[in-house]
Structure formats: C-alpha cells, structure tokens
Amino acid sequence: MQLTGEMLIGHEAVRGQAGSQRAFNPAANAEIAEPPFGFGSREDVDRAVGLATRAFDPYRNLPLERRAAFLEAIADEIMALGDALIERAHAESGLPVARLTGERARTTGQLRLFAQVVRDGHFLRATVDTAQPERQPAPRADLRLAKIPLGPVAVFGASNFPLAFSVAGGDTASALAAGAPVIVKAHSAHLGTSELVGRAVQRAAQRQGMPEGVFSLLIGAGRDIGEALVAHPGIKAVGFTGSRQGGLALLRIANSRHEPIPVYAEMSSINPVFLLPQALAARPEALAQGFADSLTMGAGQFCTNPGLVLAIDGPDLGRFVDAAAKALSAKAAQTMLTPGIHAAYLDGRAQVDALEGVERVACGSEAAGQANAAQAALYVTDAQRLLRTPALQAEMFGPASVVVKARSVDELLQVADLLEGQLTATLHLDEGDHDAARRLLPVLERKCGRILANGFPTGVEVCHAMVHGGPFPATSNPMYSSVGSSAIDRFLRPVCYQDLPDGLLPAALKKTNPQGIWRLVNGAMAQP
Numbered sequence: 001m002q003l004t005g006e007m008l009i010g011h012e013a014v015r016g017q018a019g020s021q022r023a024f025n026p027a028a029n030a031e032i033a034e035p036p037f038g039f040g041s042r043e044d045v046d047r048a049v050g051l052a053t054r055a056f057d058p059y060r061n062l063p064l065e066r067r068a069a070f071l072e073a074i075a076d077e078i079m080a081l082g083d084a085l086i087e088r089a090h091a092e093s094g095l096p097v098a099r100l101t102g103e104r105a106r107t108t109g110q111l112r113l114f115a116q117v118v119r120d121g122h123f124l125r126a127t128v129d130t131a132q133p134e135r136q137p138a139p140r141a142d143l144r145l146a147k148i149p150l151g152p153v154a155v156f157g158a159s160n161f162p163l164a165f166s167v168a169g170g171d172t173a174s175a176l177a178a179g180a181p182v183i184v185k186a187h188s189a190h191l192g193t194s195e196l197v198g199r200a201v202q203r204a205a206q207r208q209g210m211p212e213g214v215f216s217l218l219i220g221a222g223r224d225i226g227e228a229l230v231a232h233p234g235i236k237a238v239g240f241t242g243s244r245q246g247g248l249a250l251l252r253i254a255n256s257r258h259e260p261i262p263v264y265a266e267m268s269s270i271n272p273v274f275l276l277p278q279a280l281a282a283r284p285e286a287l288a289q290g291f292a293d294s295l296t297m298g299a300g301q302f303c304t305n306p307g308l309v310l311a312i313d314g315p316d317l318g319r320f321v322d323a324a325a326k327a328l329s330a331k332a333a334q335t336m337l338t339p340g341i342h343a344a345y346l347d348g349r350a351q352v353d354a355l356e357g358v359e360r361v362a363c364g365s366e367a368a369g370q371a372n373a374a375q376a377a378l379y380v381t382d383a384q385r386l387l388r389t390p391a392l393q394a395e396m397f398g399p400a401s402v403v404v405k406a407r408s409v410d411e412l413l414q415v416a417d418l419l420e421g422q423l424t425a426t427l428h429l430d431e432g433d434h435d436a437a438r439r440l441l442p443v444l445e446r447k448c449g450r451i452l453a454n455g456f457p458t459g460v461e462v463c464h465a466m467v468h469g470g471p472f473p474a475t476s477n478p479m480y481s482s483v484g485s486s487a488i489d490r491f492l493r494p495v496c497y498q499d500l501p502d503g504l505l506p507a508a509l510k511k512t513n514p515q516g517i518w519r520l521v522n523g524a525m526a527q528p
C-alpha cells in the first residue's frame, strides 16, 4: 500500500498543512524520503474531536455484537496489510522482524480478546437491586447500575511497541471496546507504521458501518497537536505510554482544564529483582543467564526491563555477578528505536558512571559502525549507597542494570521500602526463602502492580488476570491496568437508574436480560 503522509479524520484522509516531518530509519541513521508526513493544526484537532463527539452516542448505543465485530474487523484489516506492515515497522524502529511478527499477533489477539469481552457483557458490571416496597422502616426503590463509556479518548502510542501499544494497540482496543471513540496522536518514531494501521482501522470502521468519527489519526509534534488534543473540552480521557516527563506534562494539562479528566500514563519503572539466598546459592549461573537475556531483549527497551537486582552479599552473589558480566559482555549491541532514545540511554549511563561507589562490571560488545546501537551495561553498588542516592532509581531506558549488595534481609527490606512505585517486582526463591519472601511481600504489594516468582518481568501476557500498572511513577493512576481485559475499566463509569420504567432502561438492565449477560441481582451473581 502506498503511504501518503496524510492524517485520517473520520472517513477522510487529510493533508496536514502545519509543517511536516519525514519518518526515520534508526539502523541506517537516515530519513526515509517519501512521503513527508503533514502536521495537523488546531482546526484539525477540532474537526476530529467534533466528529468523535457526534459519534459517541450512536457508537456506544450500537448492539454489543456490532462493536465486537468492529474490533475483529480491525484485526482482519491489520493482517491483510501483510508483510508491508512488518517491513515498514522494521525500517522505522530497528526492531527485528521476528519480534514485530510476534507483536502483530499480540495486537490482533488483543483486539479479538476485547471483542470477546464486549460480547460477554460482564464489563458492564450490570447490577440489579429490586424494589422492596414492604421494607421497614422505609421501602427500597428499584436500583440498577451499569457502566457507560466516559466519552472520546485521546491515545498516545508508545515508541517501543509500534504495533501492540500504538495506533490499534491496547489503549485503542480497550477504549473502542468500552464504547469510546478514539483519536490517536501518531508517534513521531513510526509515522508510516501509524498510517498503515490507521488506514486499516478506518477501513474496518467503514466496512462495519460505524459512525464517522469513531476513529481518527492525527500527526504533529506532541507539544503542539498532543497538548491541544488533551486540552480539548471534547476529550474525556487520555491513554499514554512513554517518558515520565511526557506523561506528567499531559497530566498537568488535563488537571488544569475547566473540566479535569483522567490521564492513564504508563511512565517509568526499574522492576526490582530480588535473588533470595537459597535460590541464589542453588543456581547463580542460571539466574545470571536468564537475567542477561531478559535485560537485553529488544535492546532493553521494555517498560518491564529488570533495571535493579538485589541480593545479600557473599560468594553466591559474586558468582552471579561474574556470570552476568560474562553473559552481558558477549551480547551484541542493538539498534535503539530513535536517536533521541539512544542519546538518553548514553546520558543515563554517563550519570551512573559518574556516581561514587558504583562500579561498572560489564559492558556489551562494541557497536562497530552500527548506528544508534546500545551496548549492555552492568553496575554494582551496595544498599547504603542506593539508600542515599535517588539518582540510582532513575530508569535507564535500555540494556543497563544495577546490582545492589545488601548485608541482610533487613537491609533488603529497607531498600524495598524506599523504592518508588513499580510495574513489577520479582522474587527468585526456593522453599527455604519463604520466610524472607513473607517479609518482603507486604512491602512489594504496596510498591507494584505485578509480583513474579522465579521468572523475569519482561513478557507481559495479555489475559484477564494481568496487571500492568502500579503506583507513581510506574503510572499516573495505580487503580488500573493498561494491559489485559481489565484495561477497559479505565474508560468506563457507573450510572445508577432508580425506578426507571423497564422500556427506558439500557438493555443490560432490563427485566428480561435480552443480552443474556451475567448480572449481580440482589447481591448474588445470576446466570444469563
């Protein structure tokens, strides 16, 4: 498919007139000449939000089956793009073809999962408390609750997931599943990939007869189009994955509006990995290999990258560090997503290199002639230094990690208590480590969204029980997950109907339950 560099507003393709930018190939360190991508203006934002606002009621009131079929049609259209999509994403991100092929499967799988969630209807949390006219001392009214979508959602895709967390990624899929129109701001790191996927969504919307404005794709600098979008009164929620700085900027805009709105920003996490004594004694080399593989996967550009390893000092930790240093020194440098992300990685490492009491024990192999390539790095320090040095908690987005030597379980607890909010925490443990784990768990529960045992945090399953979230700065709202079916809850709010005639109630709450969904009736789950 020929790319045009146009925005997609409702059913139309619109050439942005407020400047332009060419896509960039980080491996070749060169612009991709054609086409230039035209930047939209505030008028384009108005137009996209106006259409989304008009589409809101018709879209959310469509039968659930139509909404589910739309999500499945998007998945079909993405697959119909074939190799062209993978090739373009590879050129724009430097990510390997195999990884992108897997990511496409995750993207379509996610859309199909949300189609099932919509059909199932459980996400509506339909709840019925029937009237009790005879109740003493006062009768009870008939009360019925169901969730409705918040309204049009602005989505900022992630540079590190050009498919699964971008134009038709998790935020878009969950918002559309909730019944909310979506306006995506294309990430400047993968403009062509964004257009391809955007056109797939647009085609699906037209083929399925969706109201115009259910989806739009805007192009432009974040500080211009992005800010205008979040500030627009027609936007009712924001989904974002990226830097802490970017997420906080959007949060500030959202909070200073006349009507503040929720921003679900997934920002930064260093994902502590605790190697408890017995597990460490039993398999230091195997743990080191697993850790090195996890740290360097995708050039370390994962929000769940293991950026901090904590263990009690001694010969077993020495064996782990030696084996990890050896494994990481053998890892080839890998191209990062953008020159900016590469520069930020080098800067983060330089800051750690300059810290007193922090020793660099490994550096990955040189990037001979390879552009924007990150070498792995491993640092070692001690718990007291970490406790005194907030800079050691900053995310180095890339394949670098810090091993922290503690003197005791008490000191591990002290460090755990000081950590900022995280997406994940990992415990490597054997039976004899359970007492230490029991002491750590209450602290880790307070700190993070997902606690793993004997694994590594990279690789986030898309399922019903997943939590990809956590306290600040992992996210801006610790109550929700941005991955898995519960991500839909971010875009819904409850409405209670008191004594409404059955004919006026939404289908989910009518006496006959015409959609056949599970409901909580007078406090007990009722089968369809």
Ligand code: NAP
Pocket (backbone or CB within 6 Å): 156, 157, 158, 159, 160, 185, 186, 187, 188, 189, 220, 221, 222, 223, 224, 226, 227, 241, 242, 243, 244, 245, 246, 247, 249, 250, 266, 267, 268, 269, 302, 303, 304, 340, 341, 344, 345, 395, 397
């Ligand atoms: P980013 O700079 O935060 O950008 C993400 C998106 O938000 C882009 O579309 C960007 O617009 C927009 N944006 C950024 N600042 C904005 C602002 N002040 N107002 C409005 N929109 C704004 O993230 P990135 O480019 O993907 O990567 C930069 C750094 O973010 C990385 O080095 C890494 O540290 C971190 N990062 C973290 C994760 C994670 O999962 N933890 C993932 C990706 C990146 P443009 O397209 O115009 O730039």
